[in-house]
Amino acid sequence: MALPKVGSIGEYIREQRTHAKISLRQLAAAAGVSNPYLSQIERGLRKPSAEILNQIAKGLHISSQALYVQAGLIEEREPDSDVLAAIRADHLITERQRQVLIDIYESFRRENRNGAPDEEAQTSQKAHPAPEPQGSDANISPEGETPLPKGYLAALKPYAAPVDSENVTPESKEG
Amino acid sequence: MALPKVGSIGEYIREQRTHAKISLRQLAAAAGVSNPYLSQIERGLRKPSAEILNQIAKGLHISSQALYVQAGLIEEREPDSDVLAAIRADHLITERQRQVLIDIYESFRRENRNGAPDEEAQTSQKAHPAPEPQGSDANISPEGETPLPKGYLAALKPYAAPVDSENVTPESKEG
DNA sequence: CCTCGTTGCTTGCAATTGCAAACGCGGTGG
């Protein structure tokens, strides 16, 4: 793989640098990388790591993401309507809340998956012989919808019936 | 120097992986990296390049930015809470489930607004030396938190007794 | 002519990435 296909990123950097009218050495110093290395990067002979890329972006006073996009390391926008990604990226909720949301969403997905094998293809993983076909008569409502995980309910509904939570908090050292 | 200080990113990856309930090897395959390398990354023994990081993000179905932020490679930008947009755009869940998620998320946001979000709400920095975000403390309910409209809960919870259909909590003692 | 000062590029070299192969552990089944 001696074919450095990273040309575009190098070109882009050099473009930005010349546009800023600063010398290679100056940018190298500003970015905290060595001059020769920057030279090689600009000409596509080396594939800079994310760290170096970030420093170069700083030295160029451009957004790191712009460079990442150029380097093909990042998508301009998230292609998937990934709810999980959005939840995980959200920093407006607490870790606990995030966990609850993730749990709920995953349980929804799991619930819907009882007839459509998605691309996930969860082969094996059958360590437990306990089958949990959602079709269980126990937890399906009349319409057979959203039984909602008990853990989540327990978490959200402290006033609810105290189910003997034995596995929900295996590590909770009540003090 | 081995400089095993890259831990945060590794911890984050492992956290996300365990939450997704997939094995190290599975994620490695999904991300297109070798199993041992992923192991070393998760334990902070190696500093993955941006490319690898990006692939891991894809394998985890999380946004690349989230990983880059964790790795300290990009500044924590205001990515906007696109959780709602993602939920609305998701076609893998039913309309009812969608409404549940939206309700919960909005109630979380509301909760954080009037309360004191000094918890670990925004800066998701791993300043916590004791990471056990597993469902353990999910019981929350310190005080008047998580009001969550009862009507909504009632509507969702046709059954009274929460059956323990499966483990909602991603609690699995790996090791 | 010779000496600086600047530009960018090429050359070895230590350190690191990233992987294939192999290991120990725990569970399942013959």
Place this chain on the structure above:
DNA sequence: CCACCGCGTTTGCAATTGCAAGCAACGAGG
């Protein structure tokens, strides 16, 4: 009992990153 399977980890190795040192070229000044 031992084979089998999957889990995470450890161990050598090729390939690569990234740098210090050094090179050739252009211009300014004595």
